[in-house]
Amino acid sequence: MTIRRMVARRGTPYSLHSDNATTFKVADRELFSRFSLEEVNQFLSSRSIRWSYIPPGAPHMGGAWERMVRTVKEVLKVVLKERAPSDETLLTVFAEAENIVNSRTLTHLSIDPQEEGCLTPNHFLVGHSGAQSPCPGGGNTSAKLRRFAQQLADRFWNRWVSEYLPTLARRTKWFDRAPPLEKGTVV
Template sequence: MGPLPLERLQPSPAFSYCSVDLFGPLTIKDTVKGRTRGKAYGVLFNCMSSRAVYVDLADGYDTSSFIMVLRRFTSIRGYPKKIRSDLGSQLVSASKELKEVVKSWHWDTIKMFGNGNGMEWEFTKAADAPWENGCSEALIKSVKKSLSLAIGQSIMTFSELQTVLLEVANILNERPIGTSTSDPNEGTYLCPNDLILGRASSNVPVGHWDESDNLKKRWKFVQQVVNTFWRKWHRDYFPSLIIRQKWHVSKRNLQVLDLVLVQDNNSFRSNWKLGQIVEANSSRDGVTRDVTVRYKNIGPGTKYTGTQDLLIRRSAHRIVVLLPVEEQC
C-alpha cells in the first residue's frame, strides 16, 4: 500500500485540502410543470484530512453551473488551499454522458475561480488509476448506491433533491472518525461535525407545520428519502470500517476495555452506538467470536448526565474498534 498524500496528514482546518468528484445524472422535475423532466448532477467535496463532506446539486451541464456550486461551497465552507479532482475521462463515478460534458468545460476558467484567494487546482494523472482520488471515490460509490435505493423511481424537484443531498452530507459528517475522549463513561465520539460546527450534531427540533396538506406531504416525503438513505448507507458503510485481512498480516482479537462501535440495524438517523467491551468470549481456536458491550443509551451530541449503563451481546462481526485498550491513556 502506497504512502498517503501529505494533505491527508497535515493538521489543518476542515476543507483546507479537499477532493471533488461528480455523480449522476439525476432526473428532476420542474417545480411548476410537474410533468416536465430535466437532469442535474451531484457534486461531492471531501476534506482530505478530516473526511468532512459537502454535497450539492448542479442544475446544468455548462461550466457556469459548476462554478455556481463552487461559489456556494466556498461561501459556506471557505476557500480551500488546494482542490484535487479528476478530468472528465477519469470521473469513474459519473455516467458516460457526464464525462463527455465535463471534458468540454473551460477548465482554465474554473481554475481562475478562487486564484485571487489562493486556491489551487490539482488534477490526478491517470485514468487507469482512480485510486489517486480514492478519498472521494469510495464515499461517492456508497452514497450513490444508497441514494439510488432511497429515491427509487420517485422524481423530485431541484429544491427537494438539493435538500436531500445537504441532509445526506450532514449524515456523513456525523459518522464516527475517532473517540472524543478516552473516558468510556462519556459515551461520545469524534465526528467531522465536531471540527466544522464545534458540536457533534446540527440537528434542530422539527417545527409545527400549519400550511397546506400538500406541503406537509412533500416535506414528509423528503424526510422519508433521507431516513431511507441513512438505513441503506449505514448498512453498507459499517462493514467498511472493519479492518481487512488484505493489508494486515494478522487480525487483532477484540479485548476487554476496547472502545468500540456497535452496529445496530434499528438505530435512529445519525445515531452511532459507542461502548466498551466488558467481556470477550473466545472459541477453541482462540478467536473472539462474540463480546458483551457496555454503553450509554444517549442520542448523538447529547451530554452524558448519569444515564444507567446498558449491556448488550453482539457478534464480533458487528463490532468496530475505535480505541484499543493498549492505546488508552
C-alpha cells in the same frame, strides 16, 4: 458557479482534488469555454485555492473519497428511484444526506462516558458533530412534502448504514504477522 457556491457555504478550501474521469475533463473544458481561463484562474488564485487532478494511472490516490462517493450515489439511486421528488424536497434530502455522511466518525468512539464524542467531518465544517435532528415544521412546505423528505432521509440513513459501515471493517487477514514460509511448511 459551483465553486463559488461551495466557497460561500463552506468557506475557502486550501485545495480541490478531482479524479481524472472523463466527466471531470469535459466539465473542465465546459468551465473554461464559458469563462475565460483567466477568470477562473483569477477566482482560484485570489482565494489561494489550488486545483489538481489525481494522475491518470493512479486511481488508488482518490480511493478513500471515490469509495465514499460511490456509496452515496448508489444509496441515492435506490432512495430516489420510486418517485422523483420536487426540487425543494430533493435539496432537503441532499442536505440531510450531506449531514449524515459528514456525521460519520473519523476517530475511535470510546465507551467511556467521561470522554468527549468522537471527531467527525462536521466538526471541521460546522464546528460540531452535526448529528442533530432537523427542525420541525418548515415555512410554506406542506406536511405531506415534509413527511416525504423525512422518509427519503430515513431511507438514505438505513441504506448508508448497511452499505457504508461494512467497508470500515478492518480486513485483518492481510495484516497478521506470520513467519516466512520455509521448505517443508504446510500451507
